[in-house]
Amino acid sequence: MSQRNTDVSVQLDMPVDCDGEAVAPFTPGQAKACTVREVLDRVGGKWSIGVLVAASHGPVRFTELERQIEGISRRMLTLTLRNLERDGLLVRRVHPTVPPKVEYTATPIALELYEYLVGLTNWAERHRGAISAARIAYDREHGPV
Template sequence: MFQGHNDVPVQVDAVAAEGDSPDSSLDQACSVLTVLNRVSGKWAIGILLLTTRRPMRFTELEREIDGVSRRMLTLTLRNLERDGLLTRTVYPTVPPKTEYEATPMARELYQTLLALTDWADRHRDAIAAAHETYDEQSTVAPSGARMQLRE
C-alpha cells in the first residue's frame, strides 16, 4: 500500500514514445508515477528530510512529524525501506533499539526535496490568497457546473 491517489487514468497515446509498444511505455510511466507518489507523499518528505540529517528512532520521528499516526508512520517507513530509500537497523538491546537512516539514493534526493519544500514555503501565502479568491468567486451550480459570480 502506498500513499496518494493512484487510480488516475493514463492515456497510452500521451505516454507512448516513438518506437515503444504502448504497454511498455505505460509500464514505464506507471513505474515513474509510483516512485513520485511514494517520495512526495504527505509523510515521506518529512521522514526523508529528517533521516538524511542523521539516523533516527521511530519515537523521534513520531515526535518530529506533526500529526502522523503510528500506523501511517509504520507504513511509510516500510514503504521507504522497500523502495531502497531507508535502511532499518535493529540493535539487540533490551528493549530493542531500531534506527532508520536515509540511503545514498535518498541523500541524492535530499536537495530536490529541499527545493520543493522551499518553493512551497515561499509560495504558501500566494496559494492561500488564490484559494480565497477562487472560493469567493466560485460557487457550484445545481447541475455541478462551476459558475463565476459577477457583481
C-alpha cells in the same frame, strides 16, 4: 488460519498498468509515466516526506519520529517506514541491546531526493504569494473550485 486468494484473472506474463489492470504492452512513454506516478505516490504520501526529512539528518529512532511527525499514528509510522525501506529509501538497523535499539537511516538515493525536496520547498516559499494571488483572481472570475 488464513486462506490464500487463488483467483487469478490475468496471465502472469501479461503487462499491467499502474493500477494493476491488464493492458496491451506499454509504449516507452507510458512505462515512464507509470514509474514516475508510482514513485511520486510513495514519496509524496502524507507521512513519507516527514520521515525522509527526519532520516536525512542522520539516524533516527521510531520514538523520535513519532514525536517529530505531528499526528502520525504508530501504525501509520510503521507502515510508512516499511514502505520506505522496501523502496530502498531507508535502512533499518537493529542494535543487539536489551531492549533492542532500532534506527532508520536515509540511503544515498533518499539523500538525493531530500535535496530535491528542499528545492521544491524553496520554490513553494518563493512563489506562495503569486500562487495565492492567482487563485484569488481565478476564483473572482470563475467562482471557487
